[in-house]
Amino acid sequence: xxxxIVMVKQVPDTANISGKVMKDDxxxxxxxxxxxxxxxxxxxxxxxxxxxxxxxxxxxAITMGPPRASExxxxxxxxxxxxxxxxxDRKFAGADTLxxxxxxxxxxxxxxxxxxxxxxxxxxxxxxxQVGPQTAEKLKIPQITYTEEIKEVNTQKVIARKKIDGGYxxxxxxxxxxxxxxxxxxxxxxxxxxxxxxxxxxxxLMDLEKLTEENSLLYIDxxxxxxxERGLLIKTLTMDDLELDPKRCGIKGSPTKVYKVESxxxxxxxxxxxxxxxxxxxxxVDQLMTDHIFG
Amino acid sequence: MKFINEVWVxxxxxxxxxADVSFELLCKGRKLVKEMKGTLKAIVIxxxxxxxxxxxxxxxxxxxxxxxHPSLKxxxxxxxxxxxxxxxxxxxxxxxxxxxxxxxxxxxPRVASNxxxxxxxxxxxxxxxxxxxxKQDYLKLLLQIRxxxxxxxxxxxxxxxxxxxxxxxxxxxMELQPIENPKTGKITRINYKPDSVNDxxxxxxxxxxxxxxxxxxxxxxxxxxxxxxxxxxxxxxxELAHTIGGEVAGSRxxxxxxxxxxxxxxxxxGVTVRPKLYIAVGISGAIQHRAGMQESQKIIAINSDxxxxxxxxxxxxxxGDATEVxxxxxxxxKHKLK
Numbered sequence: 001x002x003x004x005i006v007m008v009k010q011v012p013d014t015a016n017i018s019g020k021v022m023k024d025d026x027x028x029x030x031x032x033x034x035x036x037x038x039x040x041x042x043x044x045x046x047x048x049x050x051x052x053x054x055x056x057x058x059x060x061a062i063t064m065g066p067p068r069a070s071e072x073x074x075x076x077x078x079x080x081x082x083x084x085x086x087x088x089d090r091k092f093a094g095a096d097t098l099x100x101x102x103x104x105x106x107x108x109x110x111x112x113x114x115x116x117x118x119x120x121x122x123x124x125x126x127x128x129x130q131v132g133p134q135t136a137e138k139l140k141i142p143q144i145t146y147t148e149e150i151k152e153v154n155t156q157k158v159i160a161r162k163k164i165d166g167g168y169x170x171x172x173x174x175x176x177x178x179x180x181x182x183x184x185x186x187x188x189x190x191x192x193x194x195x196x197x198x199x200x201x202x203x204x205l206m207d208l209e210k211l212t213e214e215n216s217l218l219y220i221d222x223x224x225x226x227x228x229e230r231g232l233l234i235k236t237l238t239m240d241d242l243e244l245d246p247k248r249c250g251i252k253g254s255p256t257k258v259y260k261v262e263s264x265x266x267x268x269x270x271x272x273x274x275x276x277x278x279x280x281x282x283x284x285v286d287q288l289m290t291d292h293i294f295g
Numbered sequence: 296m297k298f299i300n301e302v303w304v305x306x307x308x309x310x311x312x313x314a315d316v317s318f319e320l321l322c323k324g325r326k327l328v329k330e331m332k333g334t335l336k337a338i339v340i341x342x343x344x345x346x347x348x349x350x351x352x353x354x355x356x357x358x359x360x361x362x363x364h365p366s367l368k369x370x371x372x373x374x375x376x377x378x379x380x381x382x383x384x385x386x387x388x389x390x391x392x393x394x395x396x397x398x399x400x401x402x403x404p405r406v407a408s409n410x411x412x413x414x415x416x417x418x419x420x421x422x423x424x425x426x427x428x429x430k431q432d433y434l435k436l437l438l439q440i441r442x443x444x445x446x447x448x449x450x451x452x453x454x455x456x457x458x459x460x461x462x463x464x465x466x467x468x469m470e471l472q473p474i475e476n477p478k479t480g481k482i483t484r485i486n487y488k489p490d491s492v493n494d495x496x497x498x499x500x501x502x503x504x505x506x507x508x509x510x511x512x513x514x515x516x517x518x519x520x521x522x523x524x525x526x527x528x529x530x531x532x533x534e535l536a537h538t539i540g541g542e543v544a545g546s547r548x549x550x551x552x553x554x555x556x557x558x559x560x561x562x563x564x565g566v567t568v569r570p571k572l573y574i575a576v577g578i579s580g581a582i583q584h585r586a587g588m589q590e591s592q593k594i595i596a597i598n599s600d601x602x603x604x605x606x607x608x609x610x611x612x613x614x615g616d617a618t619e620v621x622x623x624x625x626x627x628x629k630h631k632l633k
Contacts, residue, residue: 014444101408125444127564128416129400133372134408142495143372145401159499165309165397167503174495255413259428259438260451271596271606276615281627284595284611293515293572293593294539295632 002057002153002175004048005108007119007135008041008076010069014124037072040120042079042188044181047150048118049080049189055153058082060111064092064103067206070234077199078191085111086204089239094251097126101134103249106242108139116158117178121146129180136178143178144171148185203227204234298458300333301388304356305379306347307370307398308339309503313347315511316394316466318354323421323469324392325355330423331435333389336360338382340375342368345482352480353473359480364487369501370398374493376405382485383410387458390437392421395463407461413454414461415439417563419468419586428455437462442563446582467511467567467587508542508558514571515541518561518588521548522577522598523617529554531621532576538625544568546578562587576617580605597621 012033048059061076063069064087073084087107095103108117117139122129129145136143146163151170153159159172163182203211208227212218227233239249247253274280288294302324307314321337328335337351337359348359362378383391383406391406393399395417407414420440426433437460439452454460510516517539519532529549536543545555547562561568563583573591578584580596580603588594589608596609597620606612613620 012444097404097414098408098411101404126416128404130404130407130414130416133401133404137376137405137408143401143405144496145372146397163397164501164503165314166505167501169498169502170500172497172499255411255454255457256415256439256452257428257455258450259426259453261443262449262451271609271612274595274611274613276613276620276623278623278627281613281620281624282631285624285628285631288572288593289631291593294628 002051002055002115003113004051004057004059004116004118005111005114006041006045006048006059006061006076006081007104007117007131008045008061008063008072009038009120009123010035010063010065010072011038011123011125012036035068035071037075038120038123040122040181040183042075042120043183043186044118044120044179045076045079045081046186046188047179047181048116050186051116051150051153052080057115060085060114062087062104062107062111064088064095064100064107066093067204067210070204070207073204073234074199074202075191077202078195079189080192080195083235085235085237086206087237087242088204088206089249091239091246092250094254095249096254096256097128097130097134098255099249099251099253101131101138102253103242103244104131105135105138106244107237108135110237110242115175115177117141117176119178119180121180121182132178132180139176139178141176141178142173143180144173145180147179147181150179199232202232202234205236207234298389299387300328300331301336301386302328302331302333302390302392303336303338303383303388305391305393305399305402306337306339306351307394307396308341308344308347309505311341311343311347312505313350314394314396314466315471316396316399316464318351319466319469319471320392320394320464321351321354321356322472323464324390327390327421327423327437328357331389334358336388338362338379340367340378342366348482349479353477354471355474355477357480359482360485361482362485362487364489366489366493367487369498370402371493371496371498372401372405373496374489375402376409377490377492378487379406380409383412383459389458389460391459391461393461393463395465399463403461403463410459411457412459412461413452413457414463415441415452416463417441418462418464419563419567421462421464426453426455428453431455436460442582442586449582465564465567470569510542510544510559510561510566510568513542513568515539515574516544516561516568516570516572516588516591517541517574517576518544518546518578519549519554519576520546520578520584521552521554522579522600523549523554524577526554528618531617535574535576535621535625538628541570541572541574546581546584549578575605575609576621578605579603580608
């Protein structure tokens with residue numbers, strides 16, 4: 001039996017930025033960006049589910065983010081996660097990777113009883129690949145980054161293959177361990193339609209609070225109780241639940257600050273236009289020969 | 296606050312061979328310490344690494360801190376990070392730089408986490424500057440510059456309120472400029488006793504080949520992008536490169552689409568190149584890609600979209616379908632150089 005905690009993240013779909021997303025002043029309008037489940041984290045969840053199927057145990061998915069991030073926790077339930085946690089608090093806003101890893105590591109300590117912590121190698125909104133190792137350091141556990149394959153899990157240790165520059169390495173590591181995984185190593189399973197039916201109404205505390213704001217006939221305590229009874233409450237951990245020092249959370253706990261943001265201004269085009277004809281390209285080749293680039 | 300004006304560069308090595316990116320960072324570090332009036336130190340960890348420590352002086356290190364032990368032959372997260380954690384916590388350098396390699400990206404976040412330092416990944420430029428931030432003046436901060444948010448913006452990150460500023464940089468971003476008559480610096484040896492914690496992880500097998508692809512050294516590079524549409528079309532890139540004697544490269548989108556292997560990716564998260572000639576085919580030219588090639592001496596862009604941003608950094612622009620333009624170009628070239 002091996003228990004896994006999977007760190008997942010909802011990210012803006014930076015690969016598909018359309019005109020509407022850019023404001024007139026050249027800054028990004030985050031609200032207009034479609035939010036998606038970071039793919040590598042889905043791969044991490046799949047690996048955790050495979051370990052559970054093979055050896056037994058429990059899979060818990062956690063995410064730190066705004067209330068809207070409960071969307072991907074529902075996806076985790078649809079795929080097969082046993083339990084999910086939304087780690088959310090206004091005071092977590094503006095966190096850099098250090099503050100994020102602090103909150104995540106404290107949440108993992110609180111959930112406890114784990115053999116594996118999984119995460120994608122990196123999230124597409126920053127590509128930093130930092131939160132995994134930073135969390136492992138705070139948990140004082142070893143890490144296997146750039147994991148390509150889990151070969152074996154046996155009596156309290158894992159044998160895994162990981163990418164290194166110019167090749168690969170097979171490592172044997174005692175548990176607990178944190179692994180970050182590469183994107184193509186397994187195909188995340190599709191949602192189970194049975195689980196979609198069962199969990200499509202799963203809601204976090206913040207989701208329920210929103211419902212009460214929209215309808216004065218609803219009382220939050222009743223709602224929470226009802227959703228809990230039905231197994232549809234997405235557990236929420238706030239700063240107070242985790243008893244965290246506010247100085248180490250969110251923007252306050254972040255040593256790195258964004259000092260300046262510039263929209264990308266393209267220098268006016270000074271290029272020579274070359275028609276796609278034989279004659280024009282011949283001139284171009286001549287020019288490059290004169291410049292001693294060709295020939 | 297009084298700071299220790301030191302810039303440290305972690306020197307990565309494989310089987311006694313130092314990584315290029317580490318020496319590139321020393322060259323940048325040299326410029327940074329000049330502005331900070333500080334000292335540049337190379338941190339060398341390995342089994343038999345004195346030779347590497349000596350080489351660091353050629354790239355501008357004032358001092359090499361050398362930690363040698365047979366158990367440190369191969370990089371491993373726990374021993375390497377515990378050595379650096381202890382060193383950084385005790386000496387509090389102002390800046391620590393790592394190559395954004397698999398090793399650097401495994402190690403730097405652990406050290407930053409332990410020492411509560413700021414860490415910025417994949418910087419495309421580093422500068423020293425006085426900064427006014429939230430009405431406070433900060434002297435000689437490290438500006439950590441990187442494209443962000445899908446390349447739509449360039450962000451300058453600072454670490455104003457903690458003493459240690461860390462950054463990772465990809466290979467090729469900083470230029471390798473050895474010193475002609477380097478002075479011999481000091482080698483400071485630090486003793487290391489293995490800890491039982493290190494036994495948690497064992498390397499049971501390792502396969503490594505030195506990167507055969509050396510895009511940085513190639514005077515001509517032909518790069519293809521997602522715009523080529525298919526792997527089949529991507530072969531045209533190879534054909535063109537072969538004809539004119541260049542190396543093949545690709546944008547991140549081309550790598551993601553499986554057109555080309557990741558070790559040939561040019562851009563912020565790939566390699567930065569400065570060839571004599573760079574031909575970009577079917578590459579729209581997001582800032583991350585441009586960051587890796589815009590210092591090329593001559594750039595030819597071929598794209599069917601006349602509005603593609605790649606044309607703004609190109610010296611020659613050809614608007615057209617690559618499947619028609621490239622064969623014509625090859626024809627013309629062969630004819631001219633016959």
